[in-house]
Amino acid sequence: xxxxxxxxxxxxxxxxxxxxxxxxxxxxxxxxxxxxxxxxxxxxxxxxxxxxxxxxxxxxxxxxxxxxxxxxxxxxxxxxxxxxxxxxxxxxxxxxxxxxxxxxxxxxxxxxxxxxxxxxxxxxxxxxxxxxxxxxxxxxxxxxxxxxxxxxxxxxxxxxxxxxxxxxxxxxxxxxxxx
Amino acid sequence: xxxxxxxxxxxxxxxxxxxxxxxxxxxxxxxxxxxxxxxxxxxxxxxxxxxxxxxxxxxxxxxxxxxxxxxxxxxxxxxxxxxxxxxxxxxxxxxxxxxxxxxxxxxxxxxxxxxxxxxxxxxxxxxxxxxxxxxxxxxxxxxxxxxxxxxxxxxxxxxxxxxxxxxxxxxxxxxxxxxxxxxxxxxxxxxxxxxxxxxxxxxxxxxxxxxxxxxxxxxxxxxxxxxxxxxxxxxxxxxxxxxxxxxxxxxxxxxxxxxxxxxxxxxxxxxxxxxxxxxxxxxxxxxxxxxxxxxxxxxxxxxxxxxxxxxxxxxxxxxxxxxxxxxxxxxxxxxxxxxxxxxxxxxxxxxxxxxxxxxxxxxxxxxxxxxxxxxxxxxxxxxxxxxxxxxx
Numbered sequence: 167x168x169x170x171x172x173x174x175x176x177x178x179x180x181x182x183x184x185x186x187x188x189x190x191x192x193x194x195x196x197x198x199x200x201x202x203x204x205x206x207x208x209x210x211x212x213x214x215x216x217x218x219x220x221x222x223x224x225x226x227x228x229x230x231x232x233x234x235x236x237x238x239x240x241x242x243x244x245x246x247x248x249x250x251x252x253x254x255x256x257x258x259x260x261x262x263x264x265x266x267x268x269x270x271x272x273x274x275x276x277x278x279x280x281x282x283x284x285x286x287x288x289x290x291x292x293x294x295x296x297x298x299x300x301x302x303x304x305x306x307x308x309x310x311x312x313x314x315x316x317x318x319x320x321x322x323x324x325x326x327x328x329x330x331x332x333x334x335x336x337x338x339x340x341x342x343x344x345x
Numbered sequence: 346x347x348x349x350x351x352x353x354x355x356x357x358x359x360x361x362x363x364x365x366x367x368x369x370x371x372x373x374x375x376x377x378x379x380x381x382x383x384x385x386x387x388x389x390x391x392x393x394x395x396x397x398x399x400x401x402x403x404x405x406x407x408x409x410x411x412x413x414x415x416x417x418x419x420x421x422x423x424x425x426x427x428x429x430x431x432x433x434x435x436x437x438x439x440x441x442x443x444x445x446x447x448x449x450x451x452x453x454x455x456x457x458x459x460x461x462x463x464x465x466x467x468x469x470x471x472x473x474x475x476x477x478x479x480x481x482x483x484x485x486x487x488x489x490x491x492x493x494x495x496x497x498x499x500x501x502x503x504x505x506x507x508x509x510x511x512x513x514x515x516x517x518x519x520x521x522x523x524x525x526x527x528x529x530x531x532x533x534x535x536x537x538x539x540x541x542x543x544x545x546x547x548x549x550x551x552x553x554x555x556x557x558x559x560x561x562x563x564x565x566x567x568x569x570x571x572x573x574x575x576x577x578x579x580x581x582x583x584x585x586x587x588x589x590x591x592x593x594x595x596x597x598x599x600x601x602x603x604x605x606x607x608x609x610x611x612x613x614x615x616x617x618x619x620x621x622x623x624x625x626x627x628x629x630x631x632x633x634x635x636x637x638x639x640x641x642x643x644x645x646x647x648x649x650x651x652x653x654x655x656x657x658x659x660x661x662x663x664x665x666x667x668x669x670x671x672x673x674x675x676x677x678x679x680x681x682x683x684x685x686x687x688x689x690x691x692x693x694x695x696x697x698x699x700x701x702x703x704x705x706x707x708x709x710x711x712x713x714x715x716x717x718x719x720x721x722x723x724x725x726x727x728x729x730x731x732x733x734x735x736x737x
Contacts (some may be wrong), residue, residue: 269489279483284478293465293472302465303453309472310449313479317442320387324443328450335457 172212172274176281179205179312183288184256186308191243195304196231201328202285202308203227206278206315210322213278219322223314226326232308233333238258238300252291259287278315285312307332357459362423365454369423369430376433382539387439387462390615393735394436394542400623401432401534411713412630413706416523419515424458424525431455435538441546444480448508451535458526462519470507470516470528475503482547485555498555501547502562509536511566511596512573520585520637524630532592534628537599542622544603545611556606563604568684571597575688578695584702585636587695588629591655595621595663598670601685605673612737613669616728620662624654624721628703633713635704642701647714652700654721656693662724 182201189195207224211217245253263283270276270324285308292305314325376398379388390398398572405425409418431451438444451470456464477500484497503514510516510534516528526528546564548556574593581587595617602613628651634640657663667689706714724731 266484266493267487267489270487279487283480283483286479290472290476294469297463298466299464302468306449306453306468306472309475310446313442313446313449313475316479316483317440320440321442321446324438324440324446328446331450334482335453 168214168274169272169277172209172277175205175208175210175212176277176284177205177282178202179209180256180260180284180288181205183285183312184253185244185310186304187256187288187292188245188250189243190239190246190247190301190302191241192238193237194242194244195238195301196234197242199234199304199308200228200231203231203311205283206311209278210241210315213274215278215322216319219319220240222326223311223322224326226329227307227311230311230329230333234300234304234307234337235329237337238298238304247330252295255257255291256288259284259291262288279339282312282315285309285315287312299339303332303335303337357420362420363592365427366423369426369428372424372430373433376430376437379432379437380430387443388434388437389439390433390437391542391735394538396615396707396731396735397538397541397618397622398429398433398436400619401538402429404623404627405429407713407716408627408630411546411709411716412627413634413710414523414630415734416525421525425456427527428530431537432535435535435733436542439546441482441543442479444543445475445504446477448478448539455530455535460519460522460526462522466517467528470531473514474504474508477501477507478543479659485547485551491554494552494555495558498558499562501543502559502566504605505540505543505563506566506570506600508539509596511536511593512569513569518585519585524626524633529589529592529626529629532589532596533621533629535725536596537621540599540603541615541618549605560604560606563600564681565604567597567600567602567604569597570594570600571688572684573597575691575695578699579605579691584632584642586697587698588632588636588702589700591695591699592621592625592629595625595666595687596687598666598685601681602666602670602673605677607673607676608737609669610673612732612735613666613673615735616662616669616724616731617666619731620666620721620724623724624662624717627713627717628655628699631706631710631717632699632702632704635702640703640704644697644701645705647718648700648703650718651703651714652696655699656696657689660722660725662721664725665728 179202182198195302211220263280267280289305289309309327310325314321379385386647409421456467481497481500484493507514510528518527570593574590577590578587599614599617602610635642654661
């Protein structure tokens, strides 16, 4: 049962980070971030991580998602023209993570690890390709959550704190020059 | 054209600076007081880490008060406190994965500093390094085929180099960008903190085969950076780039020292990083007015003395580092000493060029230059004391 929950959590996390990668609107990005946080928390809980750490991860991800609604592109704007490479990258990332962790993907801990690796890889891909400050910050939060899932309680809490902390940074492009 | 002529910065709001300074000071206090707190186990400053933190605080104080700046000093105090807090966290956090996660926060927070380059471009380097470190750490601890652990060790070594912005991840540096906003801060301030403490924490959890990959990668990258920095600082067209490449030379020696795993090797890296923070970085700040063309470059008697320092010759701070690295290299594999000696000798060719750019300073700035020279002399003459303080 826990295996199925962990795999479902990993799938939800992948869906969330894929949404984050193909969204050019603040709502789409926030939904992707919240979904990824929910999926990662589910997978981590199924893997037997401490409940406090899992709750912190979920809270940090949700806080970051809500805070990202303050600025950025209007509306949802999911899958605008030119999103195909990002969608392909999302598929390749899940295949790559599955290849690396193929020996333990059937275990809850393995599924949680695959979820963390996929979220981290796709969030990094978003950071490396976007020119928008708010999108980079949203992906940075996802990156912290993904990396946090790869560790124990310390990693989960650190990931949550950093995700929420990045949410507090102003994402408005106008703040670019002044900092 | 309009963009090119636009001012590179707008004033940073005072509340933002106050918040940055308060966050930095609070983090620093937390790290220093951690042994007295219930969760102190997660925050442990090693002895070399304590020395580097102290050296960084001294370097910040010295440069803020005495170095010539375009940025208001109160803004530098705030940014400096924030940076010191970030460095203290990177030095003290015991869990390597948490360090990788914190690198994301420090990198993104640093990218909010005023700059003409976009935020997203400046956040990429630390984010990439964080992923390499986080994924590498996961791989080396993951049960499975041997290649996964070796790939993890490779990623960890590359992550350290990426965080510092060295070859092959040489970050773009805008000459007009102040040092407090440019990637030089990663090469000369945050990078040394990571490279000084992380290898010790990583090696305790690695198998011998993974550790060999980690060490060999560091030695290889060290030699590449040493060669790139030496030839680059000598042959590059601009003095700004020459300074930048000179940082690679120090890093190259430190990486070779770490990668060879010997006690003397770690000591060499430790001395190199302390000198990088206390000598190389401040001297770069003193050279900035000439690099930006606001002061003429010239070669006075003090500059000749500084050229000796920058060449890594005795009795200054670079000399014990070179001696220790050569000692470890000859013990491990003597042919390794050939490129090291060649790079050390070639260091003389660009030292004079760098020293010229330090120009002539008056008043507080001149005093500061003499203070840096004195610090370098102390580091060069008393490396044993410095090693003893750090338990190396």
